[in-house]
Amino acid sequence: MTENLYINNTKEVYDAIVIGSGISGGWAAKEFCERGLKTLMIERGRVVEHRKDYIGENKAPWQQPLRTKVDNLLVKEQHQIQQQCYAFTDATKHFFGNDKDLPYTTEKGTNFTWIRANQLGGKSLLWHRQSYRLGEYDFNANKSDGFGNDWPIRSQDIEKWYSHVEKHAGISGSLDNLENLPDGEFLPPFEMNSPEKALQAKFAELYPQRPLIMGRTAHLTKPTKLHLSQGRVKCQARNECHAGCSFGGYFSTQSSTLPAAAATNNLHIAPNSVVHSLIYDEKTNRVKGVRVIDNDDLTEREYFAKVVFVCASTIGSTQILMNSTSKKFPNGIANSSGVLGHYLMDHNYNAGASGDIEGFEDEIDRGRRPTGLMMPNFYYKPDASRNFLRGYALAGSAYREGWQSLQHQDGLGADYKNKLKQAGKWRFGLYAQGEMLPRFENQMRFHPTLKDKWGMPQIEFDCQFSDNETNMMIDAAQQAEKMLKAVGLKNVSSQVMNGPPGLAIHELGTARMGRDPKNSILNAYNQSHDIPNLFVTDGASFCSSAVQNPSLTFMALTVRAVDYCVKEMNAKRI
């Protein structure tokens, strides 16, 4: 490992600067370092060391002062927004941003939840770890129905890069041979429990076009030598991932990409460095480096490199581009098209159905599986007979009820205690994860006057689900209810909700790729159309959201972009 991994001030001109240390930034740094490039990873937040700083890990509820809950006062002062995330608990709260320092606004009549994880590792520590490739129909979706611009890539352009990241990260899953959800380089899937196996068989019989598969997840079910060499071992099925995992059971920057990058001796990390803007040289039409405000003392400094990869999260990356203005780019660097900040997307989780499973009383599962089951999008082929475009996946798992459900019944005393001691009936649900259309009017922009403590203009969101998403959720609830009844569940109920975008934490778009520089920011290699040595490889680059959890695609796009960038540098075109 580099003698001094962490740096503050330096005059060195690096080969590559990577802004951000989350899933995309970690991969960019690893790939540059392994190709022999001196790389500076810039992180706005503090250092989080693998294992050492997982301060909430493996604490039983009674070892936590408020038994997993977070003090009101702390929530009120620092985490009003962040506490909306399901993963916000006493064991994880230190990995979420302080809302007081991270203000943003929303257009009147709209709402957007922006979850922040500003520390080394970013949201790779907090992600849900579901990992799916995009399929050919997904890459073709915008072109096919004319909504949004055409993805400049197809499956064949990215499949070998999916394989590359899957092998290193460790993705568990089953080979399902589906038309629009490509198989990958999988470790063995997690087991299904008995009711799930029975449901899977029943679905196969009644709905052969709607298979139920084990969720594909970035957990080491059976580590390879490569994973062991990263210092990682098998997932222990604690399902306490968001507190950090000393086993390295799931993929994170800390567990997987950072050790690989650091081992090359080519990596430096500048923590506590809030990127204010990119330094642009109009004469050469190149980005020269970045201007940084110190996270703690607010002093300014600059870092320099031959190429800059912006991997600061969808909103974070675009915020930096928008704040990098010059005579040539008065509305944000690389924004000659004017679409920067537009076509913001998330996924829609606003529908689901659940019911009781009869039988299986003489068995229970053991361990806490960190994934559920997935019914991949069965609407991937366009069909004008539906009252919405695109589709949704459904996810869920079977479990036996515990005291949280059973406590509501009448009763007191030893009988009541005994009922709550035992496992209740099996339950199963299907919950939607729907595609959100790319719409120009859904956007992030700068608030005209407000700034944050680092002097960055505050983001104002103007983003809403449309009738298309609402109609899709109504269909999802109906289909889920119908199917659960058909496969034999009892007491089935469904619901359609009205949550605003943001909370799926799958922000996508705002600096999209495209074939035409007039209506996109990036080319097919995540390279700026306008400035050859500037790349954006995170979710900002997406042309459509598809229905899949996007992180695996962040990884694949990033490594593909680095490979291209280094070849271009070697060919002296960058």
Added chain:
Amino acid sequence: MKEHYNEEPYIEVSCIEESNMANESRRKFLRGLSFLVGGTVATALVSGNSLAVAMEHSLKPVIVGSDLLSDGKIFPLSQLKQLKDICAIVIPKTDTLGAAEVNTHGFIDNQLFHCYGKAKQTKIKQLLILINDVAKKNFSRSFTELSQDQQFKLLTELDQGKANFDKKQRADFKALKQLICFGYYTSEVGASQELRYLAVPGGYKGSIPYKGSDANWGSQGLYY
């Protein structure tokens, strides 16, 4: 690192779940971890890091039959005593300790203060006053002075919204029961003795035999 690994590295770790001595689980967690990740890393782990610090920190003992001597953060002493009696009726001592023995009343006082708003605090306080008023009306004694049978009967009526109690009061009592259940089943006794606690399961098995007398899992990861 490889020499520390074999195909079944979970044998050591899996003994954790056999132990109900949950304050040992953290020590065993580290021992299991060192077995799994190898000596070098484990040494680094134990030197001056948070896990080691946490290990040093001995757990506060469960307060058994604690003497109630002073007011709580929300409840005056008299209401804490009343709440303790209610805890004992809702989840009594059986072959494991009950809610009163593990200081669930103290937990509720603390939790209401730190994690709930005024409305909920007031609701529970008023419920305790109501229970006491009904006790006085029917038995001419305060709730804590009633026999356990009388307490049980009174709370059963409340739990079912019958006799002296209406639907809203019944709902308020269900809210109190939820606090009692949360406090009990997240306590060391509730989660690891009454129920079964797996700190480090070692892997996921989809199906193991279960009979009605078996305890459910008390370990739920981060999400209680």
